[in-house]
Amino acid sequence: MSGSFPDSSLADAFVEQRPRLVAVAHRILGSRVDAEDAVQEAWLRLARQDAATIDNLSGWLTTVVSRVCIDTLRSRKAKPEQPYDDDRVPEMIVTEDIDRMPEEGALLADSVGLALLVVLDSLSPAERLAFVLHDTFAVPFDEVAQIVGKSTDATKMLASRARRKVQGTQRPASELQRQRDVVDAFLSAARSGDFEALLEVLDPDVRWTSHTARGVVVRLGATQVAGRAKQGAHAKVSGRRVLVDGQPGLAAWGPTGKPLSVMACTVVDGKIVEIVSVTDPKRLATMDLPKV
Template identity: 45%
Template sequence: MGEWEYMGATDQDALLTERFERDRPHLRAVAYRMLGSLAEADDALQEAWIRANEAGVAGVENLGGWLTTVVSRVCLNMLRSRDRRREDPLDARPGEPRTAAGPAGPDPEEEALTADSVGVALLVVLDTLGPAERVAFVLHDLFAVPFEDIAPLLERTPAAVRQLASRARRRVRGTTPAPAPDALRRRRVVEAFLAATRGGDLAALLNLLHPDVVLHADRMVVPTPEPIVVSGGLTVAQGAMAAMGRARFTGLALVDGDFALAMAPQGRLRLVLVFTLADDGLVTGIEIVAEPDRLAGMELAVPA
């Protein structure tokens, strides 16, 4: 029995409240990596708090681990529910859950900063995993929870959970060939493009683009009845400046083994930018892909 067994109900409630608030940053981090959205993570924490209160903590030996399990179980249920409605467009899904952060949920800037700190590419790859794989990988690989502790949550054996995490790890790392010999230069150019777009630095962007650069965007990017083709450094750069809002949710990713940019608001892939470079390092072509079938056919991985 734990120390909770010898406390009155009021004392247990007070200590549970204190511990939950102390662990909130950790619990929110776990939920965010599982769900890819701060609004959904906050919603999961609210549901976990209700469940923890209803269950009581008498006899709990490891309160921190127990709270992590409660949050993880809520996230697992949310992921399974999401899988059942994954065919719905993101914009057509029910409104974001109302959270303690306010009627509109977390601030978009906080959402963007959090996605950037975790890694947009990681969130994108995690979103391609099944619920059990995602939970196993997040808990074990990102938060060092032993397989033996994850197994009851997923109703699997520790060996089966190990296999789930291993499969997820291979997806995160990718299976495409290693990047080309000029990969470092390509990475720097793509990162510089993103930095200039986020910062609204038109001059820096123009320095990266070939004067005759051509941008192709499929019909789902805007969307429009037909694909869009834009040419000329200034025109392409000005278009990129108009997409500064999108750039906040965009990050470096490996796409089919090459460095590219992936945009993923709420951790869900919406479009990919693929770059063509000349021998001098200038960008001669940009392809923006948003058609779901084409996105599904791309292999995305997390850059090392």
């Protein structure tokens, strides 16, 4: 971070707040890079601010980051969409996954899911901000109202409209557990090199897109995918299930704890129909991954 403060305690306080601010910006913007930029802008503004004028640093920073985010959202709306590129490295949000996760954890996992991000993209910037700040981070409506520049009642209406639009994105816990079971079976079969067991959990037309340091590799069909997964059997790596974009996936680390791969799995009717993985070390280094 650039800039400095006469009072180092304020800088220390910002560092303490930073993970939460990145989480807020990430859920609003859906992009880790944009979230980091928004938080960096908040730091720069804090460096120019008279600390004596800030009564509540947490609230002040949340307001600044949120306003930067809403400006970014409005800028996106004003610009034509960029064409989708199959070779583009996916933006992955990786979080811990624990069986029988507490309700709060399950809701947080859903809050970063791709399905929700798609719905959020259809909301107006004010609706998106009101929903994420209040429903995900419990920011009071009167504070959200000041950020979006509307009355408290109008802000409640924004959040209510957004909430109705995203209600269909929440998954029953039983469905999430079934998806976990399939991913666990895939991991177990890959570890043991059991080709037939791999075929049992893969859709016949499964597609595996792997983003490597050398480029994109695509494998089609259960036989190809199972054959590649089998090659990792007995390797000296630590692999476990994680949530990738709110869905059960896999992550692997080397013996020294260095991240080796992140894999997103799409499960339909008990079969893995698509896998997207990242093994490029540079890309993995930018991800906020759980510790091994």
